[in-house]
Ligand SMILES: [Ca+2]
């Protein structure tokens with residue numbers, strides 16, 4: 471093989487590699503099914519096992535499955551799973567802290583309902599009690615519950631959040 475032919479062969483090889491890389495990058499980008507929301511915040515985080523988790527926060531108590539889904543924009547299919555990882559099929563079921571949203575490509579999001587610290591989807595005196603017990607160190611909260619307890623969204627769970635929880639329950643404060 472002449473030097474010139476070898477050079478051309480190398481150039482074609484390099485060209486093919488570049489094209490292949492461009493194609494695979496495109497495929498990966500197309501695979502990631504992004505979701506957006508005007509009502510909720512979608513935030514990356516870590517759970518207590520230091521695993522990557524994406525949370526959907528700022529969901530208000532008493533939100534139904536159908537309302538929740540209507541606030542998410544995606545081209546993919548959505549399925550809600552409860553805390554036992556069972557599929558939630560009723561549209562009027564209440565979304566609770568710790569439930570998850572799974573997309574058609576198996577991407578999973580953990581849902582956080584603000585102030586729903588005992589994970590029943592509602593804001594009651596039971597949530598205030600659980601927060602009080604946590605504040606005095608008599609119980610621990612999991613990652614989703616910690617996010618639910620951060621009612622003023624400043625990244626920490628403090629007496630300010632406890633005060634806000636009390637005011638929300640008594641109606642002195644509204645979402
Ligand atoms: Ca609750």
Ligand SMILES: [Ca+2]
Pocket residue numbers: 619620621622623624625626627628630631
């Ligand atoms: Ca806070």
